[in-house]
Each structure stands twice: as C-alpha cells, then as structure tokens.
Amino acid sequence: xxxxxxxxRVRNNLTQAELADQVKVARQTxxxxxxxxxxxxTILAFKIAKALSxxxxxxxxxxxxxxx
Amino acid sequence: MDKxxxxxxxxxxxxxxxxxxxxxxSFFLQYQRKGIxxxxxxxxxxxxxxxxxxxxxxxxxxxxxxxxxFRSLARAIVIxxxxxxxxxxxxxxxxxxxxxxxxxxxSAYQFLAITLIIAxxxxxxxxxxxxxxxxx
Numbered sequence: 001x002x003x004x005x006x007x008x009r010v011r012n013n014l015t016q017a018e019l020a021d022q023v024k025v026a027r028q029t030x031x032x033x034x035x036x037x038x039x040x041x042t043i044l045a046f047k048i049a050k051a052l053s054x055x056x057x058x059x060x061x062x063x064x065x066x067x068x
Numbered sequence: 069m070d071k072x073x074x075x076x077x078x079x080x081x082x083x084x085x086x087x088x089x090x091x092x093x094s095f096f097l098q099y100q101r102k103g104i105x106x107x108x109x110x111x112x113x114x115x116x117x118x119x120x121x122x123x124x125x126x127x128x129x130x131x132x133x134x135x136x137x138f139r140s141l142a143r144a145i146v147i148x149x150x151x152x153x154x155x156x157x158x159x160x161x162x163x164x165x166x167x168x169x170x171x172x173x174x175s176a177y178q179f180l181a182i183t184l185i186i187a188x189x190x191x192x193x194x195x196x197x198x199x200x201x202x203x204x
Binding site: 024025026027028030031032035037038040041044057 | 126197198
C-alpha cells in the first residue's frame with residue numbers, strides 16, 4: 001500500500017514530529033509509514049487522515065501487489 | 069492497538085540493564101572463586117535482565133513498536149531453537165569432542181538468554197533501520 005502522507009503533511013505545514021504527536025505515535029512510525037516500510041492499522045490510518053484534514057482514501061492507495 | 073501489550077514501564081529497562089551487569093559480575097566472581105565458567109549463572113542474569121528490557125514499553129509505545137517486537141521475537145525463537153537443537157543434537161547424539169569447560173548441552177536459561185539477545189538486537193536494528201530511511 002502506497003500513501004501520500006508526506007505530500008499532505010507538507011501541504012498542511014506539519015513536521016513529522018507534530019503529526020506523530022497529534023496521532024500519538026513515535027516519530028519513527030511516521031517516518032516508516034511515509035517510506036512505505038510500515039502499513040498502519042485502520043484506526044491509525046483514519047487518525048492520520050483526520051490530522052491531515054482529508055479522507056483515508058485520499059492518502060492511502062492499494063497497489064497491485066496488495067492483491068497477491 | 070492493544071495499549072497493554074507490554075507489561076513493564078519504560079524505566080524497567082534500567083532495572084534490566086542492572087540485572088544483566090550483576091549477572092556478568094557474578095559470572096566473573098564465580099570464575100575467580102571456583103575457576104570455572106558458569107554459563108548458566110551468566111544466562112540467568114541475561115534472561116532476567118533482557119526479560120525486563122525487551123518486554124517493557126518504549127518511550128512512545130505504538131503499534132509499529134509492537135509489530136517490530138513481534139517480528140523480532142518470532143525470528144529469534146526460530147533461530148535460537150534451531151541453533152540450540154543443533155548444538156544439543158551434535159554433542160549429545162554424535163558425542164563430538166569438545167574442549168574442557170565447554171558445556172555439554174544448552175539449558176532452558178541459556179535458550180531463553182540466546183532468544184532474548186537475538187530478539188532485543190533485532191528489534192533495535194529494525195527500529196534503527198526505520199530512522200535510517202529518513203537520513204537517506
């Protein structure tokens with residue numbers, strides 16, 4: 001699953017630490033999610049979407065490999 | 069996310085580190101007194117200490133930390149069980165020659181210590197790799 005968190009975060013003028021603070025996770029977790037190294041749970045995905053003032057669908061997209 | 073996945077508070081990592089150090093000191097004191105390397109004594113210190121270090125909460129406990137810990141523990145159990153079984157099999161079944169002072173078989177304490185050493189090391193490596201992505 002790919003995401004456009006970095007883009008939306010910059011658009012919202014938020015740092016990784018600020019976003020991490022808002023959704024109550026470690027900064028490393030935001031780094032890993034942005035780098036597509038970690039897929040967040042549904043709850044965390046919705047929290048991130050809310051913090052970035054957009055829908056979860058807008059920032060998370062399924063990839064072909066997710067169907068395998 | 070299960071917020072109670074890891075039972076011990078962050079500060080118990082310090083307690084764990086102290087127990088490991090006490091185990092190492094005790095190991096060398098035993099050698100000075102009796103002239104033998106008591107690896108079981110060392111393993112007891114490591115297993116108790118690393119139990120507190122590995123199963124305590126991180127500074128910011130979240131779902132990624134829990135996933136990384138689960139992955140680390142899963143890998144560590146497989147690797148250490150394979151290594152322990154191989155060692156025990158070789159020395160107990162094949163009766164391979166071993167130098168004096170080398171233990172015949174791996175005890176439960178030693179197995180737990182090996183598992184927790186691998187799990188803790190893997191966890192901090194995976195955590196470091198997540199941060200390293202940012203530096204690149």
